[in-house]
Amino acid sequence: MSTEPVDVLIVGAGASGAALAWSLAETRMSILCLEQGGWMDPAGYPGMKGHGEASQLGEFAFSPNARGRREDYPVNDGGSPIAVSMFNAVGGSTILYAAHFPRFHPSDFRARSLDGVADDWPVDYRRLEPYYDVNARMMGVSGLAGDPAYPPKEVPLPPVALGKLGETLAGGFDRLGWHWWPSDSAITTQEYEGRAPCINAGTCLSGCAQGAKASTDITYWPPAIRQGVKLETHCRVREVTVDANGMADGVVYYDAQGVERRQKAHVVVLACNGIGTPRLLLNSRSRHFPDGLANRSGLVGKNLMFHPYAMVTGIFPEPLEGYKGPTGCCIWSHEFYETDLARGFVRGYSFEMLRGFGPVSTALWGMGWGRIPSGVDHHRAYAELFDRTAGIAAICEDLPEAGNCVTLDGDLTDADGIPAPKITYRLSENSEKMLEHSVARATEVLEAAGATDVLVQSPLPFAGWHLMGTARMGTDPERSVVNEWGRCHDVKNLFIVDGSIFVTAAAVNPTNTIQALALYIADTMKKNLANLFD
Amino acid sequence: MSEGRNDRGFSKDELETLACVLDHLVPASEDGKLPGAGRVGVAAVVDEALHRMPEVRGMVAQGLSALEALAGRRSSRAFATLPRDQQAELLNELAASEHAFPPILLLHVYNGYYQQGPVLEALGLEPRPPHPLGYEMKPNDLRMLDRVRRRGRLYRDC
Numbered sequence: 001m002s003t004e005p006v007d008v009l010i011v012g013a014g015a016s017g018a019a020l021a022w023s024l025a026e027t028r029m030s031i032l033c034l035e036q037g038g039w040m041d042p043a044g045y046p047g048m049k050g051h052g053e054a055s056q057l058g059e060f061a062f063s064p065n066a067r068g069r070r071e072d073y074p075v076n077d078g079g080s081p082i083a084v085s086m087f088n089a090v091g092g093s094t095i096l097y098a099a100h101f102p103r104f105h106p107s108d109f110r111a112r113s114l115d116g117v118a119d120d121w122p123v124d125y126r127r128l129e130p131y132y133d134v135n136a137r138m139m140g141v142s143g144l145a146g147d148p149a150y151p152p153k154e155v156p157l158p159p160v161a162l163g164k165l166g167e168t169l170a171g172g173f174d175r176l177g178w179h180w181w182p183s184d185s186a187i188t189t190q191e192y193e194g195r196a197p198c199i200n201a202g203t204c205l206s207g208c209a210q211g212a213k214a215s216t217d218i219t220y221w222p223p224a225i226r227q228g229v230k231l232e233t234h235c236r237v238r239e240v241t242v243d244a245n246g247m248a249d250g251v252v253y254y255d256a257q258g259v260e261r262r263q264k265a266h267v268v269v270l271a272c273n274g275i276g277t278p279r280l281l282l283n284s285r286s287r288h289f290p291d292g293l294a295n296r297s298g299l300v301g302k303n304l305m306f307h308p309y310a311m312v313t314g315i316f317p318e319p320l321e322g323y324k325g326p327t328g329c330c331i332w333s334h335e336f337y338e339t340d341l342a343r344g345f346v347r348g349y350s351f352e353m354l355r356g357f358g359p360v361s362t363a364l365w366g367m368g369w370g371r372i373p374s375g376v377d378h379h380r381a382y383a384e385l386f387d388r389t390a391g392i393a394a395i396c397e398d399l400p401e402a403g404n405c406v407t408l409d410g411d412l413t414d415a416d417g418i419p420a421p422k423i424t425y426r427l428s429e430n431s432e433k434m435l436e437h438s439v440a441r442a443t444e445v446l447e448a449a450g451a452t453d454v455l456v457q458s459p460l461p462f463a464g465w466h467l468m469g470t471a472r473m474g475t476d477p478e479r480s481v482v483n484e485w486g487r488c489h490d491v492k493n494l495f496i497v498d499g500s501i502f503v504t505a506a507a508v509n510p511t512n513t514i515q516a517l518a519l520y521i522a523d524t525m526k527k528n529l530a531n532l533f534d
Numbered sequence: 535m536s537e538g539r540n541d542r543g544f545s546k547d548e549l550e551t552l553a554c555v556l557d558h559l560v561p562a563s564e565d566g567k568l569p570g571a572g573r574v575g576v577a578a579v580v581d582e583a584l585h586r587m588p589e590v591r592g593m594v595a596q597g598l599s600a601l602e603a604l605a606g607r608r609s610s611r612a613f614a615t616l617p618r619d620q621q622a623e624l625l626n627e628l629a630a631s632e633h634a635f636p637p638i639l640l641l642h643v644y645n646g647y648y649q650q651g652p653v654l655e656a657l658g659l660e661p662r663p664p665h666p667l668g669y670e671m672k673p674n675d676l677r678m679l680d681r682v683r684r685r686g687r688l689y690r691d692c
Contacts, residue, residue, distance in 0.1 A: 047665040105690070107692055148685055149688045151689065179682055199665075200668050201665050323669075360649060364641060378561070
């Protein structure tokens with residue numbers, strides 16, 4: 001690798017880093033991305049070898065602690081009721097995500113004005129709308145226009161198949177008069193931009209060998225690289241360095257052999273997710289920034305938000321063919337999304353319908369629920385669950401609290417000796433009430449759909465998929481880390497584009513909004529190239 | 535008991551005992567359509583899975599050894615050669631002892647069992663990976679959304 005300074009250095013090749021790299025590529029600046037993981041080989045995804053379900057116990061586990069690949073870093077989340085999930089590779093966590101791809105609601109950017117909690121964002125839905133549209137085309141989003149839960153929006157591809165399971169659950173919502181709609185999914189349902197359509201294999205959560213699920217290694221990165229962006233893998237950044245004036249001047253990283261390297265840059269962009277970005281900033285201490293880079297507000301690592309999840313699983317008397325179809329994409333309901341204080345909490349939650357379990361997952365979940373014993377009763381108990389379950393995930397809005405945070409662990413390190421992140425997190429009373437409400441309503445709809453029994457997990461302990469808020473955006477340098485277009489208040493050539501900059505969490509999966517924000521920030525950078533650091 | 539053991543896995547004797555244990559954990563179904571876990575080769579899958587977990591392997595090996603010791607004291611025969619009801623008695627005795635098999639063993643047994651071709655076929659599934667063929671799903675009639683459309687706007691415009 002050249003030791004010459006690059007114009008733009010991006011750290012992280014996941015959802016946001018890829019989108020930003022693609023957008024900036026047209027400037028013909030020298031752009032380099034350093035990614036701690038490698039390229040994934042779709043032919044090696046578990047769904048090509050067995051059913052793939054068991055891989056979630058090992059090399060494709062959601063938790064980096066359970067997975068333990070060299071490119072992973074450990075996370076001390078032992079003190080949190082929700083464990084962190086992420087993946088490290090080109091594509092980042094989009095390799096393992098469900099590709100459930102909702103946008104935020106307009107009201108999500110106005111929580112303070114509308115509901116008197118948290119803060120308003122310095123951008124709004126209308127500002128991001130064109131970038132949601134670009135992202136829909138780049139990722140290949142399927143769905144159905146006309147959802148009354150949203151302003152009119154562009155959906156390039158027809159929705160994923162609902163199947164018998166989806167129709168059954170939709171019937172439950174209809175009987176109660178509640179909202180439901182086919183989910184927006186970053187999954188191609190027709191041939192699209194060289195990608196094959198979904199074949200309903202149900203292996204989304206361990207990598208899509210079909211290439212129908214939009215992970216950024218197959219969406220944004222190929223055109224970005226064709227336009228000249230350089231992407232170096234197995235390079236783990238230890239710290240962002242600053243010059244005598246306190247401006248970022250590059251990074252120190254370890255290459256695939258563990259050798260320490262230095263890369264100079266005129267602009268540094270962090271795209272390492274809501275855990276990795278504060279970890280890197282807090283580990284980048286200097287004379288100018290003794291408490292961590294860009295941390296004069298003291299807010300780096302603070303206000304960590306997950307989405308507390310409840311999972312409610314219905315057991316039905318008839319087979320549902322639930323092992324067919326995209327795992328986490330079917331239909332959604334936003335019936336309880338907007339604030340109604342009569343419910344006993346502020347803000348709201350969405351429902352995401354999940355497919356049923358495959359043969360292995362049925363056994364393992366059934367064992368976890370204490371419903372499938374070993375011995376003589378095993379087959380009877382298994383038959384009562386296999387292909388007879390349908391799940392509803394409630395995604396609850398988490399509100400920012402300074403006490404929920406990411407710090408550096410004093411003992412734990414990754415394979416290169418870089419301090420690991422430590423999570424301090426508790427569920428708020430508002431979240432507890434929201435979870436309780438969502439479990440009751442999910443139970444109601446499952447029973448209306450014909451379920452004869454219901455199993456509840458709340459909060460879902462491994463559901464720390466959505467990592468937000470730890471370097472939030474705002475116009476006031478005292479109360480935010482980055483400005484309204486992702487530039488750090490304290491370091492004017494340092495940008496952040498991942499979920500760290502979220503002001504609030506909304507009540508839907510964040511990837512679409514993370515990418516729309518990254519595209520918006522890239523566009524704003526392009527418009528301000530002449531005076532980027534003013 | 536240690537004959538044939540190598541550093542990477544259970545010995546041949548241990549695998550034989552383990553297969554017998556697995557036939558009790560997941561026995562053949564009464565109608566005979568579903569095989570027992572031991573008969574369908576799950577012991578080898580468990581052996582492979584435990585390569586990553588030497589501590590668990592050690593606990594399972596201790597359990598197998600204790601089981602043979604119980605069988606030897608009871609009848610001077612190997613566990614696998616005992617009648618099934620006597621095997622069940624000894625397994626119950628082991629479960630109440632300090633050498634009980636770790637609960638995680640069952641997880642790996644279920645994991646291995648429900649990936650076996652004969653098991654998948656008996657469940658009505660094709661014995662193949664999901665990729666590259668996938669599964670056919672019929673398109674849905676989305677006129678069922680007419681009721682939802684009639685409700686009008688749900689979001690707060692701001």
